Amino acid sequence: MKEEAAQLLLYCPDKQGILAEVTDFITVNKGNIIYLDQYVDHAENVFFMRISWDLDGFLIPKEKIEDYFNTLYAQKYQMTFRLYFSGTKPKMAIFVSKMSHCLYDMLARYTAGEWNVEIPLIISNHPELEHIGRRFDIPFYVFPINKENKEEQERAEMELLAKHQVNFIVLARYMQIISERMIEAFPNRIINIHHSFLPAFIGAKPYHAAFERGVKIIGATSHYVTTELDAGPIIEQEIVRITHKDTIADLVNKGKDLEKIVLSRAVQKHIERKVLVYKNKTVIFN
Amino acid sequence: MKEEAAQLLLYCPDKQGILAEVTDFITVNKGNIIYLDQYVDHAENVFFMRISWDLDGFLIPKEKIEDYFNTLYAQKYQMTFRLYFSGTKPKMAIFVSKMSHCLYDMLARYTAGEWNVEIPLIISNHPELEHIGRRFDIPFYVFPINKENKEEQERAEMELLAKHQVNFIVLARYMQIISERMIEAFPNRIINIHHSFLPAFIGAKPYHAAFERGVKIIGATSHYVTTELDAGPIIEQEIVRITHKDTIADLVNKGKDLEKIVLSRAVQKHIERKVLVYKNKTVIFN
Amino acid sequence: MKEEAAQLLLYCPDKQGILAEVTDFITVNKGNIIYLDQYVDHAENVFFMRISWDLDGFLIPKEKIEDYFNTLYAQKYQMTFRLYFSGTKPKMAIFVSKMSHCLYDMLARYTAGEWNVEIPLIISNHPELEHIGRRFDIPFYVFPINKENKEEQERAEMELLAKHQVNFIVLARYMQIISERMIEAFPNRIINIHHSFLPAFIGAKPYHAAFERGVKIIGATSHYVTTELDAGPIIEQEIVRITHKDTIADLVNKGKDLEKIVLSRAVQKHIERKVLVYKNKTVIFN
Amino acid sequence: MKEEAAQLLLYCPDKQGILAEVTDFITVNKGNIIYLDQYVDHAENVFFMRISWDLDGFLIPKEKIEDYFNTLYAQKYQMTFRLYFSGTKPKMAIFVSKMSHCLYDMLARYTAGEWNVEIPLIISNHPELEHIGRRFDIPFYVFPINKENKEEQERAEMELLAKHQVNFIVLARYMQIISERMIEAFPNRIINIHHSFLPAFIGAKPYHAAFERGVKIIGATSHYVTTELDAGPIIEQEIVRITHKDTIADLVNKGKDLEKIVLSRAVQKHIERKVLVYKNKTVIFN
Structure with a gap:
């Protein structure tokens, strides 16, 4: 042993x-x-x-x-x-919406025993990916969120996270802004994947914006969530070249591979306790 | 032949x-x-x-x-x-300030006969790089620019460009905003190198901004100059990874290699007449 | 529709x-x-x-x-x-041994509906990954192979492939040499992933060889299988930087991400019918 | 100061x-x-x-x-x-043949004061690049080499190196095999650039070999010269993607940019005394 x-x-x-x-x-x-x-x-x-x-x-x-x-x-x-x-496995919750690529990528690593982590639950605001929870035998909770119920639903989510003693959260293309209250409950312990090379294309629809601008490179960025949108400490970034022939659909497709790899690299570094945050930047140990 | x-x-x-x-x-x-x-x-x-x-x-x-x-x-x-x-060589003017890396890179290709172009002159707002003109036997003109004389100096530059029948201009880390008049005289024929992966870090001191933001990747972008700052059609981009150990000086140093390669690739595509601009984007032919 | x-x-x-x-x-x-x-x-x-x-x-x-x-x-x-x-989906068989990362990556894309393909079966020479077949509801057949039974087992596999009208085979880190007979039955229709930037480190244990040689970059290569080992037409390659600090285990770990991305990109191009083979090289259409 | x-x-x-x-x-x-x-x-x-x-x-x-x-x-x-x-500048000799891109790249950095080094001389087996020595005011010595005079010419070169107290040698696309005697006089102090991602395509004409093999990526490798051809400790490598549309001439052209950047990065690390060789591998300090 x-x-x-x-x-x-x-x-x-x-x-x-x-x-x-x-x-x-x-x-x-x-x-x-x-x-x-x-x-x-x-x-x-x-x-x-x-x-x-x-x-x-x-x-x-x-x-x-x-x-x-x-x-x-x-x-x-x-x-x-x-x-x-090393004997104490951190507990990680995954938040998803409708896109499955990041979720599958993490569960594949988890199931193969590559990560020294426990995933007690998956939370979503939509039911579409429930079947993935079943495939991988991980409880999947659906909390539909709208303007009216957001505060209440987040409170329920936080109770569930507390009950499962969750240490950190991974937003795997979770298409909801996290409220300040939850962010402050998990300081530098919520990892997000943003589908652009931040700080370019902050906010919604970055692939559309990248297409409009005519860039020759697209990227993805994983970062800790802070109360300022897409402005938290960057953990990892990666890019891929595109050309004028790529449509928005091509960008989305190529971007998915970036997103899942970048997010998984960041999560792995976090699990290995190799990330230190200092003044909104990360020190990443080898 | x-x-x-x-x-x-x-x-x-x-x-x-x-x-x-x-x-x-x-x-x-x-x-x-x-x-x-x-x-x-x-x-x-x-x-x-x-x-x-x-x-x-x-x-x-x-x-x-x-x-x-x-x-x-x-x-x-x-x-x-x-x-x-193919028998008609385009005539290209290079504008520089104090940094020599892009200038050397282009002159090395030119002198080695790699580019089907003529470089009748170099223009600068500072005298520092005059010795490079001499080394490569290319006339080097100094037009010091300040707020008062800018219009007048640009007019003199444009006369010089006209006299030499210059077809396009390359801004090789030329640290001056080009006036609208000159931009309109050379539509999609002024190539700039910006030291960031645009649209991130538009404007001055992008390496400082990148350092502050804590990005894990820096980049460089060559684009045609339009009247909107750093917003013209992108021709080429490239990036390099950095870490938390890199100081601003390291970023500047690593960035220089990006800048010169990205600028030279863009200039080469332009010389080969392989770039078409359509709606603020470029189509780059093989 | x-x-x-x-x-x-x-x-x-x-x-x-x-x-x-x-x-x-x-x-x-x-x-x-x-x-x-x-x-x-x-x-x-x-x-x-x-x-x-x-x-x-x-x-x-x-x-x-x-x-x-x-x-x-x-x-x-x-x-x-x-x-x-486009209405005729190709049928693809996946061959695996004990490593799951490429298999998961392909099944995630398949299940998400990203690929216009059918996967009627998975074949393995080991039972370890059988649970993945179950998770994704895909029949999983185990054909243990040794020197004595190889010919017989491959014949049984080929009958199974014929019965399922399989058009092409993907070797997703399948740790067995495919016999000439099977290769000739699927000319340019068996896609392999090799865990090096071919032609460097042909054959077994390329990460060990890369470590020994002290390279600063490792890679992965997907190619069509021909009767000459690791010498078939290359479809896609990708690399990642390493340093002297990376152990063989680190190389294996970093390499897995390369392997799955490179293999999936190649399979996707094949599914989209965008690959032509000519004289042991591929033409990859956009 | x-x-x-x-x-x-x-x-x-x-x-x-x-x-x-x-x-x-x-x-x-x-x-x-x-x-x-x-x-x-x-x-x-x-x-x-x-x-x-x-x-x-x-x-x-x-x-x-x-x-x-x-x-x-x-x-x-x-x-x-x-x-x-830090006050003692190492003395570096550059060996060239007919290709100028690596030489220009290093002299540009040297002249711009980026490198804490002295370059007392350039040695070539051909006169073609003599004009570059003149442009940069660096003595340029021509030692034409053939089978008969090789030993004698190398002896003369070594005397010249000794006279100038040269500490290390950079082979900037020098198209001659260095003899054992000279290698042993400069152990881990001769830096070569090889135009492939070693260990792929060892020896002559690697771009032709890469083209023949149909790779999707080409590379360049800088390494210390040992008596075994292209097998010394690797200092730096870099790659660039190619496609089926690239001719051998395109590979040569794209490769030049790789070569000069990879060689200059390696030389810079050597000048900064950030390279340690251990058992035919390099430890590269930050």
């Missing part, structure tokens, strides 16, 4: 010795470092780090690591940090 | 038989077709075509082809068309 | 007038051309064409078009041609 | 504490670390590091750093290391 590992992500004002102290903390306590990636933003003078070590033989009990680390280092260095364990 | 060829570009409302008639016109008059690319925009119902044939043995004298074609077909089919000859 | 269209693909020695005659044939018989793409290989002097027209109102009965076209043009111009109808 | 920095590259068997000790060594001696990138190859159990610090105020005199570091750490940890100073 693969042993459990601790995963620590942090950032703080850059100072000499942080790296040495943190690695020391782990080594002295008999932890075997299996991963270390660090980076200094010299313009902002911020130190970023992701470090992971085997818990087997580690002298500090798992449930006390956070406390110790906080007391010993986090306060001293003004660190913002998060501690995870 | 390579024989001279005629190059015909046209578009018109799509109707059955256009292709057959045009190829017939050439074949019946003993022209050997060496290139044909056509395309129908079914949404707009417009037929686009580029056709090229050897003039050797062609029954219609070179100087009368335009007249004949106009009388026989263009009026009948409401064609917009342009006729070129 | 969408009307049925005829789809004609052909190649022949290039001569003046072919294009005009073929378009004339359709127009004179009241066919409305909805697609035309042609291309001349000047080095080989071969004319390639794909043309499609609405059958509604076409004067020649559907079942006689092939005969007429053959008599009138194909013999005269020594054409090799194939005629298809 | 920009202050001078020390640049240390090293690798050694991975052990706990190396990172801490090295950063300590610098910090304790009042060096300000301005760059640190490290990486552990867990499969090989090798630790790689690049670290850079300001020399201003550093307690150890510049000329003694290497000695101290060697005594204190390199022996203890069995390190292979190289120490550079």
Whole structure:
């Protein structure tokens, strides 16, 4: 069996010795470092780090690591940090509307065991993709949303998410604006896929806009959702070339492949706890 | 010696038989077709075509082809068309400011004989790159521009362009807005390079804006200049991936390679007469 | 309802007038051309064409078009041609082993109605992916293969393919060499995905070989299967950048996304009848 | 004036504490670390590091750093290391034959002051590009090479390189095999550009081979020259898509842009001392 590992992500004002102290903390306590990636933003003078070590033989009990680390280092260095364990699978909810390509792509990875995640439920504002939930044995809940019932339906969704202890949400071409309340309940924990290379073509119908503008490249962008539309921290982007021969339908078709790959890459990085958000930008560790 | 060829570009409302008639016109008059690319925009119902044939043995004298074609077909089919000859090199002026990478890239191709073009002059609003004109034996004119003298200086530039019979202008990171008057004198014949994947980051300092936004991809766009800033028909775009580790200086550095390649590709397509503009978009023939 | 269209693909020695005659044939018989793409290989002097027209109102009965076209043009111009109808869905069999990513990707497109194809069966030499057949309601047949039973098992497979009137086969990471007999029964109708940018890393374990060689880019290639291993006509290729930090497991992981996208793009082009094979190369129409 | 920095590259068997000790060594001696990138190859159990610090105020005199570091750490940890100073420009010789695109691209960067390097001379086996040396005021030496005089001419070249204290050589489409003797005199210090995505199409005429094979992607590869042809450590690769419409001439034309960009990227990484070679592979630091 693969042993459990601790995963620590942090950032703080850059100072000499942080790296040495943190690695020391782990080594002295008999932890075997299996991963270390660090980076200094010299313009902002911020130190970023992701470090992971085997818990087997580690002298500090798992449930006390956070406390110790906080007391010993986090306060001293003004660190913002998060501690995870590889044995604790995050719980992810998928929100969809009528398009299936992103959903299928994620469920294929999930079912094949590629992702260290649990998907307790799928939520949709339409019933069209219910059959996919059945195919993959995942509960599928339909919450039709209109102007009148939006607040009420979102409240019901949030109760369901809480009941399932959902850690983060993936909007897999979910064609609804998420309300501020839900966004604030999941800060940097709602991942969206937008079908353009943001910040080009913010908002609705980006393929139509791209066609109108006559671009030679289209793209897709996955980002964390913030209260400003399509303006949250970008996790991943990818593009594909088009020509004057491509119709809007061709753009939609080519774009689907981009969307699902870009979204799945972003979700994978999130699941692996390799994303740090700082000032509306992401640091993506290797 | 390579024989001279005629190059015909046209578009018109799509109707059955256009292709057959045009190829017939050439074949019946003993022209050997060496290139044909056509395309129908079914949404707009417009037929686009580029056709090229050897003039050797062609029954219609070179100087009368335009007249004949106009009388026989263009009026009948409401064609917009342009006729070129491979033996007539277009004359291209390059406008620069202080950055040399695009200029060098084009002059290297020109000097190596890769482009069927003449470059009678380089114009700049700064003297910094004068030495490059000297290195490549191309007259280099400096027209310092400020708010007061802009109109006057542009008038002098236009006289110089007229004197040299310049057909089209390439703005190789020329850091000045071109006035409407000059744009209208060269419709779809001023090629600009913008250092972003338009329509993202229109206007000044796009690398700074890209850095601020935290994008994972930067790009460059070459387009024909219209009176609306950075909104003209796009000829070519290209991108490169960046990461959170890239500073603005890194973006500028990586972007330079994009800019020069994208601009040179666009200029080459223009020189080869393989670009048609229709409704603020380009059709790029193979 | 969408009307049925005829789809004609052909190649022949290039001569003046072919294009005009073929378009004339359709127009004179009241066919409305909805697609035309042609291309001349000047080095080989071969004319390639794909043309499609609405059958509604076409004067020649559907079942006689092939005969007429053959008599009138194909013999005269020594054409090799194939005629298809959009209303006739090709039947496609998928062969798999233990990896599911390509299979899921194709079934997702199929189930979403993106592909004009029927998938009557999946064949595997292992039982691992049987559950996917069940999820998508597609019969899944297991033919375990070893040195002793290979000939016999392939014969049984071929009977099954014949019974289901399968037109073409997709090897979706099927880890068995197909015998000559089966290849010859499906000439240019078996599509394989190879997990390298061919011709680099032919044969087994290309990701290991790529890792050993220290390349900075990995790729995937879909091609028609010929009797020479990994040497058939290439339909599509794609690549992704890697770094020294990527382990073999990372390569396998990144490669999976390439493989499924490249294979699905190739299959789609094949389903749309947009691929012509000539001298071990493909002409891919728009 | 920009202050001078020390640049240390090293690798050694991975052990706990190396990172801490090295950063300590610098910090304790009042060096300000301005760059640190490290990486552990867990499969090989090798630790790689690049670290850079300001020399201003550093307690150890510049000329003694290497000695101290060697005594204190390199022996203890069995390190292979190289120490550079930003103030010491490496000297680079360019070898060319008849194609100018890579040469122009490098000289443009050099002349624009983008590269911290000196180019004391260009060597060619043909006189065709002599004019470029003149344009850029760089001595250009012609050593025509044939089977009979090869050894003698290379000896003369090596004397010239020695006289100019050349540190590394760039083969900018130099169409001659370098002899073992010269390769061994410049281990991992001769950078070549090969016009294919290696290991595909090793040897002569790769574009012709790519055309014959019918690939959909062509590439270029820069690598250090070893005695095995086209098999040295790869520094950088890039690709571009082609179609069936591209002739060999098109491939050559598109390939030129790849070649020059890939070669210049590799040379830049080498100049910045960001490349480490380990077991025929490169570690490329950010």
